[in-house]
Amino acid sequence: MSPVPPTCPIAKVSRKHPVNQDIPDTVHNRIADMCRSIKTSPVEMDDILESSSHKITDGTVVKMEEAIERNSHRESASPNHKKDFRRPITDIPGAMLNPEPRQGLGGLRNDVLSKLGIVDPTVDPSNPTFDFDIWSCTIANLRDQLGVPTPPRSEFFFRRLTVRGSGPAIGYQDTVWTSLTSLFDFRRWSQARERKPILQGLDGVVQKGELLLVLGRPGSGCTTFLKAVTGQTLGLELDPESVIEYSGIPHSVMTSRFKGELIYAQEVDQHLPYLTVGQTLEFTAGMRTPRTRLPGVTRPVRIKHAVEVMLVAFGLSQVRNTIVGDDYVRGVSGGERKRVSIAEAALAEVAVSAWDNSTRGLDSGSSLRFVHRLRPLPDLTKSCTAAALYQSSQAIFDRFYKVLVLYQGRQIFFGPAPSASEYFEQMGWCRFEGLVPETPEEFEKYWRESPYYASLQAEMDRYRQDPGSRGDAAQRELNELLFVFVATLGMSMVFRTVAAATKTLAQAMAVAGFLTLTLVTYTGFVLPVSYMRPWFKWISFINPLIYSFEALLANEAHGTRYPCVSPVPPYRDLAGKVFVCPVPGALAGQAFVSGDAWFEQAYGYSYSHLWRNLWIILGFMFFFLFTYVLATEVNAESFVDPGVLVFPRGSVPGSVATVRLKGKGKANDIEALGSIVFPVVATRNGKASAPASHGGRFLWRNVCLDVKVKEGSRRLLDDVSGWVRPGTLTALMGESGAGKTALLNALAQRLPSDAAHGEFRIGGKPISASFKSDVAYVQQQDVHLETSTVREVLQFSAMLRQGVGVPKSEKLACVEDIIGRLSMEDFADAVVGVPGKGLNLEQRKRLSIDVELAAKPSALLLLDEPTSGLDSQASETIVALLRKLAAGGLSMLCTIHQPSAMRFQQFDRLLLMAPGGRTAYFGGIGENSETVLRYFGRHGLVRRCADAENPAEYLLDVIGATDATTRDWPRLWNESAEAKSVSGELERMMGNGSRAHSREITRDIAHARRRGAYTVALPAQFPIVCLRVFQQYGDRQDTSSVNSRCGLSARY
Incomplete structure (x- = not known):
């Protein structure tokens, strides 16, 4: 008789169960055979046993065998597509x-x-x-x-994909006068909007379980391609000959009936800033929880488990209870906020997903980990994924199945990722220069004549042959809360209707501004009902706020008595009907006034209208909910700004105007219009000018930073020491959340005095009271006044941040010198604007650096992720600019997330930080990174840095940017000879400058007291700031507010 394996789940109820002591040997042998080749779930077996009260009979065994056979057929029917990550x-x-x-x-x-x-x-x-x-x-x-049935999955197929958009080559800034005169510009209304191609004739197919990498410079149409395949075509027009199918389902059907199976993860991180990371992911998981789940798993349990998995998978467990934040609300770090966006999109579990530059703001290790997390999901769920990355290392590139290369909207390659390099080598890039195509048309022609294009057409033809398948006081407070809540929902529906019914943000703001002022004015508080003009009084009847206002006042006054207070001294000893309180609603002989009577007589508000008003507000809410949904469906062709430079009228430079008049070159590419490639940091003398330096090193020692959290306190920086020399460029690296930005804030003295502590010196001398004005700090967020021009932004910084003794003419000359030396003449008069209608990412980053240079910092220049969000070429431009500024004698410390091997070699020294704000390495980088690699190699690393591997990615991998590290690198650094050498050098440099400096410190303090808290005195600040405010709110502000106030004044 065959023994039953003890690990078999059925063995526990065979002869060990009381009711199964006498089962026949034949039945026992069949159980043993099933246990040795079991291919079904023990949960399903347990259900079968429970249905027979755990008594094993011939019928029970038959049911078990049928269950095993069903699962065997299901397993054999599943396709073995590429590498199957699932195990039997x-x-x-x-x-x-x-x-x-x-x-x-x-x-x-x-x-x-x-x-x-x-x-x-x-x-x-x-x-x-x-x-x-x-x-x-x-x-x-x-x-x-x-x-358990899985949601339907799909591949996508596209042929002759051509997408067009509309928009001018450049834009003009509106003023109050132009917004009024534009109403009578009939040529503007009669002219048809020109449609310009963004993508031209793209072909390709992405099968189930495949990852597609989309490569191209900004303006090549990568974002437009991702939006097109995921149905985000608002403001875009697909050519009638374009074909997009999802397993045989046309694009129109997929976007109308199965739009929930398509997701587009945009580049910008938009979250509710005051929600915690856990709350954000819980909401997403709750909205995307499928109806069919594993047996016994309830909806709340499934949501909790999915959130826990994503928090651990993307390294967010430590910040679960931290608010997400944004550019203005302090929350998680930029890299952690990006990981929240990635986890949020991953929780959707859709058939087709598109990721637009989702590694922006992530360090190299986190970027590689993100792609590593993407790799098994298509294989497991049989979905397909497309990702556009501006900066892709070789390690990231190797994890994709296929690659699509775009050049100014034209397809120049599509095929397997390993074949891409071979294709371009055959094109001639490694041979003579004359064999390499130069224009987009030549690239496209070479691609269409290549064997790879023919192979793609054959694969597409095969795909088309098999398209696939388918208390009263307490009550008053509750009433107040109810009416405030319902009124908020109702007004939310009103503004959502306005947003859905308009084409642009400016139109929505104009209507919303006018509507807000009108509704608030005719609520009954600013303008009582008795004072309203008869010809405009009808507005109060269709105003949902007036019904809520009446209900709140009547609810507050209901059942209250107000003592009678006469405006003049009353007569004495008045009693009975002789006494009458001079207040509306008062009764003769009563020394008080009923609140209900007073509001009803004075304002016409009655408590009997309370619940009637609630139903009226609900009616408004549902009416505007219907109009919102209707406007969303009807107004589908919303205008999308193509990304253009905006100039004040009459200020367009000649070079840009020439591009616009000719209408050739990049003006034909709607995405490239706002990203004209200007010369790469050309200088007049071959060097970029840098402000004069103090001539000494900036030193810091034992810098610590503690912040308060719910559990007590959390240490962000732990005894960080180091220095920067004039004329050198020091890199600050570490994974997201390691404390890089916190260290820059501490060095720039941007933190409260009691938060960070440590020693800070310049050339061995303690920092003076004027240190803040000697340091320039370029933050990660490019925050500028959107209505100012580039020249005005630089002039504003120079006028307020350079010293009082510097003449105005010299400050303005300094601005013009920066514009000329950094080749910014072509967009110096362009308006900063907003992303999509104004400066592009590279121009904004260069402006942020120039704003700090206009202040003439004499001690230090700090930069927080200056290359974040930029493509490789733009990143090279920024790093080259920093290298030239360092050559001018400025001390520079720069955080950088994803440096290539070439960019990494541009830096002189490296400060590497591990999680917890601790130092893992500080010292030189060396030729080909030999110095830093030699240090880590001495500590017995199992894996050495390969010749073709990026040293920066290798360092982030070994110190803890991935889950593979097990060494305590900060402890090893503190015990190393290099750390002792750094400590000795710090002690020597601080000792040299600490002798007899009390007189200089006293002089600095006296000078700071005479100058005040700012570099420029208040009388000098006032006219400069007033001019800027007048320009913002008077002539250049969004004219909707001005026009709304003008229209509202006409109704009084």
Whole structure:
């Protein structure tokens, strides 16, 4: 008789169960055979046993065999497409699957895993040994084995994809006068908007389970391609000959009936800033939880488990209870906010997903980890993914199946990723210069004549042949809360209707401004009902706010008595009907006034209207909800700004005007219009000018930073020391959340005095009271006044931040010198604007650097991620600019996330920070990074840096930017000879400058007291700031507010 394996889940109820003591040997042998080749879930077996009260009979065994056979057929029917990340259930360790949930892990057990009987710690997100790949394999495998239907998945196919947009080559800034006269510009209304091509004739197919990498410079149409394949075509026009299909489903049907299966993750991180990371992901998981789930897994449990997995997978567990924040609200770091966006999109679990530059703001290790997380998901869910990355390392590139290369809207390659380099080498890039195509048309012609294009056409033809398949006081407070809540919802529907019915933001703001002033004025508070003009009084009847206002006042006054207070002294000893209070609603003989009577007599507000008004407000809310939905469907062709430079009228430079008049070159590319490539940091003398330096090193020692959190305090910086020399460029690197920005804030003295502590010196001398004005700090966010021109922004910075003794003419000359030396003449008079209608990312970043240079910093220049969000060429431009500024004698410390090997060599020294704000290395980089690699190699690394590997990515990988590190690198650094050498050098430099400086410190303090808190005195600041405010709100502000006030004044 065959023995039953003890690990088999059925073995527990064979002859060990009281009711199964006498089962025949034949039945026992059949159970043993099933246990040795079991291919079904123990949960399903347990259900079969429970239906027979755990008594095993011939009928029970037959049901078990049928279940195994069903799962075997399902397993054999699944396609083996490329590399299958799923493992058969027999390959999962026996300890992982158990029909009886065990509590061996105590509080670390997960509800979902307990319900499924999974006890393997590598699939438990609360366990330190959690592995995302194993978790994905296990969940997908269980879903198949249990017969849980998966959502339909799809590939996408596109042929002759041509997308057009509309918009001028350049824009003009509106003023109050031009906004009024434009109403009578009949030529503007009669002219048809010119449609210009963004994408031209793209072909390709992405199968289920494939990752597509989209490459191209800004303006090449990468974003437009991702929007087109995911149905985000507002403001865009697909050519009638363009074909986009999803497993045989046309694009129009997919975007109308299955739009939830398409997702576009945009480049900009937009979140509710006051929600925590956990709340943000819980909302997304709740909205995308499928109806069909694993057996026994409820909706709340599934949401909790999915959020826990994403928090661990993307390294967000430590900031779960931290608010997300934004550019103005302090929250998580920029890299962590980007990871929140990625996790939010990953929770959607859609058929086709598109990621637009989702590695922006992430360090190299986090970027590689993001792509690593993307890789198994298409294989497991049979979905397809497209990602556009501006900066892609070789390690990231190797993880994609296919690549699409765009050049000014034209397709120059599509095919397997390993074949891309071979294709361009055959084109001639490694040979003589004359063999290389130069124009977009030549690139496209070469691509269409290549064998790769013919192979693509053959694959597309095969695809088309098989398109695929388918208390009263307490009550008053509750009433008040109810009416405020309902009124807020109602007004929200009003403004949503306005936004959905208009084409642009300016139009929406104009209507919303006029509507807000009108509704507030005719609410009954600013202008009582009795004072309203008869010909405009009808506005109050269609105003939802007036009904809420009446209900709030009547609710507040209901049942109250107000003592009678006469405006003049009353007569004495008045009693009975003789006494009458001179207040509306008063009754003869009463020394008080009823609140209900007073409001009804004075204003016509009655408590009997309370619940009537509630139904009226609800009616308004549902009416505007209907109009909002209707406007969303009808007004689908909203105008999208193509990304243009905006100039004040009469200020367009000749070079840009020539491009506009000719209408050739990049003016034909709607995305490239706002990103004209200007010369790369050309200088007059071959060097960029830098302000005069103090001539000494900037030193800091034992810098610590503690912040208060709910649990007490959290240390962001832990005894960080170092220095920067004049004329050198020092890189500050570390994974997201390691404290890089916090260190820059501490060095720039931008933190409260009691938050950060440590020693700061310049040339060995303690920093003076004027140190803040000697330091320039370029922050990560490019925040500028959108109505000012580039020249005005630089002039404003120079006028207020350069010293009082500098003449005005010299300050203005300094601005013109910066514009000329940095080749900014072509857009010096352009308006800053907003992204999409104004300066592009590179121009904004250069403006942020120039604003700080206009202040003439004499001590230090700090930069926080100056290359974040830029493509490779723009990043090279910024780093080259910094290198030239450093050559002028300025001390510079720069954080950088994704440096290429060439950019990494531009830096002289490296400060590498590990999680927790601790130093992992500080010293020179060396030729070909030999110095820093030699240091890490001495500490017994298992993996050495390969010749073709980027040293920066290698360093981030070994110190903890990925989950693979096990060494305590900060401890190793503190015990190393290099750290002792740094400490000795710091002590020597600080000692040389610490002798007899009390007289200089006293002189600095006296000078600071005479000057005040700012570099320029208040009388000199006032006219400069007033001029800027008048320009913003008078002549250049969005004219909607001015026009709204003019229209409102006409109604009084």
